[in-house]
Amino acid sequence: MARITAGISTSHVPAVGAAVDMQRTEEPYWKPMFEGYEFSKKWMKDNTPDVAIIIYNDHASYFGMEIMPTFAMGIGDSFKICDEGYGPRPVPLVEGAPELATHLAASLILDDFDMTVLNVLEVDHGLTVPMSLMFGTPDKWPTKVIPLPVNVVMYPQPSGERCLSLGKAIRRAVEQFDGDLNVQVWGTGGMSHQIQGARAGLINEPWDRKFMDDLVNDPETLQYKPHLEYMVEAGSEGVELIMWLIMRGALGEKVDEVYRFYHVPASNTAVGHMILTPKE
């Protein structure tokens, strides 16, 4: 039986990817942030999953405005790296896990989550920056990946309830897969940030920290937080945090908090990161 062994949440700031790619992680601006991931990189070496289901959003990198899927799943053998305007990030090709992915997509659709099925997908910083943070700069990624893009860019985004429920459905579907696989679920994006308008640069540390507490202890209440609150309190782009709820839903009722890190700023953004494991 496949099983979900951990949930990872992390911001996916594009400038963090650029700092890795340009070998600037030791510079005074970046060092404190990357130091916050040292524990996680070591932890990940001891707990490398066979497959990571990475929940992220595309930033107008692969999806244009022709098609805007609310929930989608990449079921291909591999995923190329997008050119986001600066040229593609120099990171390894992302390998897929088509057997588990087809099982998952089918299970979720039958469970009333109408996933858009992606046989072809190129992935952007939303997916690759978390991989760089957790794995560093290997020649080949040590895990296979099932990308799960969520629309968090255009309102209406899916509701928090829907996201938490999707996570629960992912857990059921993984457990029904015939194959001995260690699976992690990663929820990416956030925390508070706003990168547009006169209010740009907004950061709300107390709100972010409360969000992390509630994610651990009280996701059943947290799921009802309306989009408007995310946007007002955590900035227009802070609404990405609904993706952390999908990760949380996949871990079951109770979790252990293995690690937490919070840092301001990375570019325009508050960086938040957690490692959670399901409680036996």
Place this chain on the structure above:
Amino acid sequence: MKPDFEQFKDIPGTTIFTIEKARQGFWLNQFCMSLREEANRKRFLSAEREYLDEWQMTEEQKQAVLDRDFQKMLDFGGNVYFLSKIFASEGLSYVQAVSTMTDMNVEQYQQMMLNGGRNVEGWRSKKERGEA
């Protein structure tokens, strides 16, 4: 459920990219997507007006792009992730471009971020700020 697009209008200094705005900005955003290709970036930067005229954008959308007026581009239906292709093609970072929408210069904006970012106090509501 009936969608409520009005609920976002009281947030100061913020343009929420709704499905309605996405409709309004469709061609502006599609033009931005074309800049994912290096050949198009070069062609755009060498003859901006001609390149823009290949797209079914409104004149005010085109002018906002030529002026690099990102706030106007948001007003006309642009979304910052799409608009990022414009400033990326010129090698600018998010911080450099985003700060132009505020009342600060880049250095002041960067300093604000180093100091912990913009405090939400006083930035929750236009009504509270006397802007509505």
